[in-house]
Amino acid sequence: MLRFDDVPFSYDGRPALGGISFAxxxxxxxxxxxPSGAGKSTILALICRFRDPDSGRIEFLGRPATELTRAQCRAMTGLVEQDAPVLHGTVRDNLALAAPGASDDAMWRALRQANLHEFVANLPHGLDTQLGEHGARMSGGERQRLAIARALLARPSLLLLDEPTASLDTVNERLVVAALDQLPDDCAVLIVTHRLTTVRHADTILVVDHGRLAASGTHDDLLRSCGRYQRLLAGHPGDDVRGTTAGQAPDR
Structure with a gap:
């Protein structure tokens, strides 16, 4: 769905990415x-076309990004940020931001995919329940799942999640992670995070350091073979994701 081919990027002459490639x-x-400053946010900015690379090639569904407008690229993607905004309005109002003409059936389908349908079904007026200023009636995890549902309602080919569980407690983090397991099979997902419990079951984990792709693989692969990944785990002792390991891995 998305490909980076030897993509570098610099901010005012200061290198942020050094020829990164992945698919x-x-x-x-x-x-x-x-780690912080490794280049994770820059990758997101390039995907969203907030910035353009210095060189290299970015493709969406096999087409070079340079042949697409920014609007076309963004129409293929849904972005859920760490502090996802919730409007002062109803559940329906918030979902309709992504797809103003969406039917109730489509909204409920998106809520099920985001693991939020039971919460909304139990509200006094369902989709038409007022959520209060900045979603005051909702927990942080419920707001994040509402943002995921809103993004899914637009039927993106790629869902981008920027630190989706960074400010959540363990219970709400698990609910958000469970929601990710229910996303449509045809929707690719890219999660940027420092909480490794969120990514343990990812198909592929990209370890970025100093703007370069230091390693890639599954959680278990990296735990055995990547010293950088082990150090990231050691830096977040509350993330119980170690699984099996065979001592200190090489520094790569």
Missing amino acids: LPPGSRTAVVG
Whole structure:
């Protein structure tokens, strides 16, 4: 669905990415992890066409991004940010931001995919329940899942999640992670996060460091073979994701 081929990027002459390459097949679940300043946010900015690369090639569904307008690229993607906004209005109002003409059936389908349908079904007026200022009636996890439902309602080919569980407690994090397991099979997902519990079951984890792709693989593969990944785990002792490991891995 998405391909980066030797893509560098610099901010005012300061290198942020150094010729990074990866591919996201349709329906894949991919995570990007790394220390602060590694280049994770820059990758998202390039995908969303907020920035254009210095050189290299970015493709959407086999077409070079340079042959597409920014609007066309963004129509293929849905972005859920860490502090997803909730309007002062109803559930319906918030969902309709992504697809103003969406039917009730489509809204309920998106809510089921985001693991939020039971919460909304139990509200006094369902889709027409007022959520309060900034979603005051909702927990942080419920707001995140509403944002996921809103993004899915537009039927993106690629869903981008920027630190979706960073400010959540363990219970709400698990509910958001469970929602990711229910996303449509034809929707590729890219998760940028520092909480490794969120990405343990990703098909591929990309370890980014100093603007370069240091390693890639599954959680278990990286746990055995990537010292950088082990250090990321060690830096977040509350993330119980170690599984099996065989001592210190090489520094790569």
